[in-house]
Amino acid sequence: MPGTPVTGTMACVGTVEGGAADWVGRWWRDGAAARHAPALAGALLGVAALAELIVRQAGTAALGPYVLLLCLLGLAATAPLALADPVAAAATVSAANLLGLAALHAPTVAGAAAQVLVAYRLGRRGWPPGAVALGVPYLAVALTDPAGAYVRAAAVALASLVPVAAGAGIAVRIQREDAEHRAARHAIAGTLLEHTARGERARIARELHDVVAHHVSMIAVQAETARLTTPGLPTEGARRLSAIGDTARAALTEMRRLLGVLREDSREGADPGPQRHPQPGLRQLTDLIDEARDATGAGTRLILRGSPTSLDPGVELAAYRIVQEALTNSRRHAPGAAVDVELHYADDELRLLVRDNGAGPAAQARTTGHGLLGMRERATAVGGRLYTGRSGTGGFLVEAVLPTGASDLR
Template sequence: MPASPAGPPPADGLLSAARRNLRELAHGLSHASHPPTPSFADSPRRWLRLMPYAVVLALAAIFIPVTIQVLANDYGVPGGLAGALAVGQAAPLLMLAHRPLQAWWIVFAADIVGALVILGQPDHAGTIWPWPPPVMVGYLFVLLALGLRESRRTAIGVWLVTGTVGLVLHLAASSRSDGSALLLFILGGLVLVIGAVVRERGDVQRRLVEQETISEAERAQRTLLEERTRIARELHDVVAHHMSVITVQADSAPYRVGGLSEEAQAEFASIAAGARESLAEMRRLLSVLRSDGSRGELAPQPGLDRVQQLVEATVRAGLPAELSLASDVREALERGGVPQAVDLSAYRIVQEALANVVRHAPGARTQVSVTARDGNLTVLVVNDSAQRPGSPLETSGTGHGLVGMRERVRLTGGTLDTGPLPDGGFRVAARLPLPPNRPPSSSATPEEQ
């Protein structure tokens, strides 16, 4: 049996939807959608925080006397009653800075009472009913504050209530009505739309700023993790070299050193087995760290002996750079007094510092100095301000290169000092600790000595 075509929605479904929408509108009119905090409350500038209060104070100071004068002179309302109506219609403007919805309730009720009071007065030629000009202008300011602060549902509810009450007053006294109710309904809708557009644009910009902040934090964290992974790979190469030496020495000890007891030979065999196991574990870990399958990272890691080549390559790239490698550093490198972690970290710091100069200060004269004094290896890279005409390759830095420098310095237990110079240049100073000089062991073989 074929299915019957779908008929119109049941009447109770339409009624329930209408009741639900009416409940939502009523909830929007009775519950503010924002906390009672004024605009610009979080601004660091004091004058911006005080500006909403100054604006509403000026509005109240202007509209209260103007409303009293218009009601008393143009509509013939007695002075005391005109003053009370003016206070009810204009004094709540002071609440627009933090409670615009509550201010609307008071102002709108006072405007309705004012319209009824004016209706009881003799008709004066040239007057506007039901909304006198000061009432209409002040009400538009209220609607603007609502559009800037409240939700779209609340704005629609306020707009519909305004139009409904204006229509009722027009039907109740059509002879006195001159179209101000319709004019306020149209202008009020435009003001609410403008306020809502400005508010939603501000919300979008605020969310974009928050997202950019989160993205920048994520990029910094990702850069930090990538640099730590790179350091871990390089540290593996450093440690693996020494572990391999230990393994070879432990395996060859029974052949190089005569007269070893069986216990000593077993001990050397145990040391060699432990070293091989550690190397195997490190290789498994390295296979995870090198998940990109790159083979270039398996090459020997650079050190201070290649800083001269690095500086020469930078000079060929158009950066006037000079290197000062102290003689004590050369001696320490020759006798193996610079640990591989320190050697590699010093090279990477110089490499990153020169790369930053190329990116941010093209053509700047740069001085690279490496010294070894007081048990520390000091790496100093100082550049002048950019000399090459034109804009730099990068107008703003993220600081990710400095993050890598700090990680390497922290790995070796040293200190890092970076910052701009008064002449527009930049300074990078790293101090990496060196092990104390140890005299050769008396038990070492002549070849080792």
């Protein structure tokens, strides 16, 4: 049919145009336009300078070597714009333009455009003071009252436009650096916020495990102890005490699940953060041990060695929490076992030992868990260290060495 070839041709043309447009769009988006812009500008301005000089000298008789010299100078005043180094490009273009303007009195519009562009580029990427100074030689040429109105006008124009272009480049550079600094500040602020939140979650997890879990464990132990040791307890009372113990153990299970979620996001550890006052210390250890003894009915002793000294509140809190968790650990895994809590005061350290006489196999099963991790974190946070494992008597041992360095209480 007559219309078929036309339709096919139009479709082919549309496909070619669409492909070219897509290629140009990808080239622009990939940043190739910005990378190749100086080279492209240098080539175009070089061609424009040659055309301008040839047209200008075409009607004169002074052709030959002089025109060749002008063409080379025109290329030197424009083509170096393609150089990667903005300082070298600015120096070459400026020298060629000044020579063409002051000595040969043959400035070109393309050379003036290249001079403005290298001043902008030098202010944006290279040496801002030097970019502003590029206009000074043209001001000197304008003040010497050069022959020819065209030369004088070109000198005045370049003396005015070059500093303006340099200032525009400097403004763009300052704006870019300010944006980079703002982005860096925002990134740092976000990192600090995330670190603070992670540290707070770790602190909450430790307090939940060391304080709330301790008291819930005490409820379970006391309910079971009361059910087994109260003579003449009615059946309904025994059932209710058993239900209390079961509820407390279920609460501990749910709390351990919650602690696992909290610790998952704070695996690397964090600063304990600000502490709430008042906080327990070593003076409250006797109450803690009496509470453990009353709850289990087993022997629990506090042994002091050396001269007690006043410690940093953070160190005392860490020692208290380590003892608290170690006692809870003993009640959970070695019920009825006797426990010794020993404090060894030395000149520069406090050695803390919590030892029970529970069964050996049970001691081996107690070497993992959030409780031991929390104790180790507390010891490390105050500059100490912690050891957990079998004791020499076959039970379980928690040993912490914490720094001292405070006034004597004797």
